[in-house]
Amino acid sequence: MKDFKLLINGQLTAGASVMDVINPSTEEVVAVCPRADLAQLNQAVAAAKAAFPAWAKTPIKERGALINKVADALEARTEEFARLLTSEQGKPLPMALWEVGGTAASLRYFASLDLPDKVLRDDADSKIVLQHSPLGVVAAITPWNFPLILLAIKIGPGLLAGNTMVCKPAPTTPLTTLLLGEICAEILPPGVVNFIADANDLGGALSTHPDIAKVAFTGSTATGKKVMQSASSSLKRLTLELGGNDAAIILDDMDPKEVAPKIFGGATMNSGQVCLAIKRVYAPESMYDALCTELAKLAEEAVVGDGFEQGTQLGPLQNKMQFEKVKEFLADAHASGKVIAGGQPLDRPGYFIPPTIVRDIPDDAKLVREEQFGPVLPIMSYTSLADAISRANDSEYGLGGTVWTNDLDKGFEVASQIQSGTVWVNKHLDLPNDIPFGGAKQSGIGVEYGQEGLEEFTQAKTVNMNKHA
Ligand code: ADP
DSSP states (O other): OOOOOEEETTEEEOOSEEEEEEOTTTOOEEEEEEEOOHHHHHHHHHHHHHHHHHHHHSOHHHHHHHHHHHHHHHHHTHHHHHHHHHHHHOOOHHHHHHHHHHHHHHHHHHHTOOOOOEEEEESSSEEEEEEEEEOSEEEEEOOSSSTTHHHHHHHHHHHHTTOEEEEEOOTTSOHHHHHHHHHHHHHSOTTSEEEOOOSSOSHHHHHHOTTOOEEEEESOHHHHHHHHHHHGGGTOEEEEEOOOOEEEEEOTTSOHHHHHHHHHHHHHGGGGOOTTSEEEEEEEHHHHHHHHHHHHHHHHHOOBOOTTSTTOOBOOOSSHHHHHHHHHHHHHHHHHSEEEEOOSOOSSSSOOOOOEEEESOOTTSHHHHSOOOSSEEEEEEESOHHHHHHHHHOSSEESOOEEEOSOHHHHHHHHTTSOSSOOEESOOOOOOTTSOEEOEETTEESEESHHHHHHTTEEEEEEEEESOO
């Protein structure tokens, strides 16, 4: 078994204690992981604080070059990272390979950006310049569904902007993050980026720490609210990318046979453990039966299994707690709707739930109102499009959403009425690095990706000069 280490002040360090990381396909131990205590968290923050002045002064091109080196080193070890990701997260190996590639691509994208001064006014009397200064020490807190890519879109812009960082992965998927720490230890100056791991007990200490200027967080809405509360003590900057309950609205010009695989893919990718997964479907009444039948067929045919087995489409739920939560959604589906595919956890070790399709379920059912974060999909029918839009918007969430139609103008018109940060028309989960993405309502605050995402890691500052001293 490989020996994993924290990265504190450039040193690969043992934890104050250790914890087991479990493979969700087998429930066996993947590796023993170092676990930081509060003293180590404080050391990591102190190291980042000490490294900040020199890193902030390093020219942005040099910072970008070092981030590119991290991307190159990661890419050179793609297979190793992907296998470790499948072991700790459960996702099928091809998906893990995709995530590692996407991680390197995101790092390279941010490394290529710039933060030039912008002259806002230059006239006879004054010159006013807008600058983007780094904030200081930034905490990156990441979840267990995409441990690497969600880290890359925080350390890429955070470090490029001149901040130093302390990163904390989710307790059930810390290993790939710590492996990236090994790479960073060889490339970045000591203290610029620090990696600690916890047993779900250090997030609060990070988000209250007086020496942390910003928290970049991806996770559940409930935990995001706690982060916001604790960040208020020192008015920390926040980027919160939280939960979603994205609706797919299918228009009546679609062929159910053609649209069903796209809906199915959007709902079951990563076993439904995607903040932006399709979580509920609204189909015209005229197509309802046919669409339900197609989706049920796809669900019955889907290959569920260990991510290392060739052909696996859906891996397990990532951890026991999530497995138990999704079982509650299954119970609700049986009680309040009609389950036409799946419906029971697999009778084998591991946290496996097969894709489950639920029809004839009311809008106030738990499965429709709450975020299932698993492969259990409710399908509802509608008679008027206005009604479908209003039901889609009747949610405290507002992350994403999709509209499916052959009429692009109509699609745009519907998309424009959806209250969320992103709406896709005839596609799903397209997240280009240069396009900002963020949540409306209780799905988040701020944006990630793009130049806008980079600027969230900076302080906008104006220098306002009188030309007549
Ligand atoms: P889930 O509920 O799906 O397990 P969370 O949103 O709780 O996911 O976790 C996302 C990340 O937030 C993890 O790294 C977790 O350890 C961390 N975390 C948990 N509690 C807090 C907290 N009070 N403050 C900051 N981070 C936290």
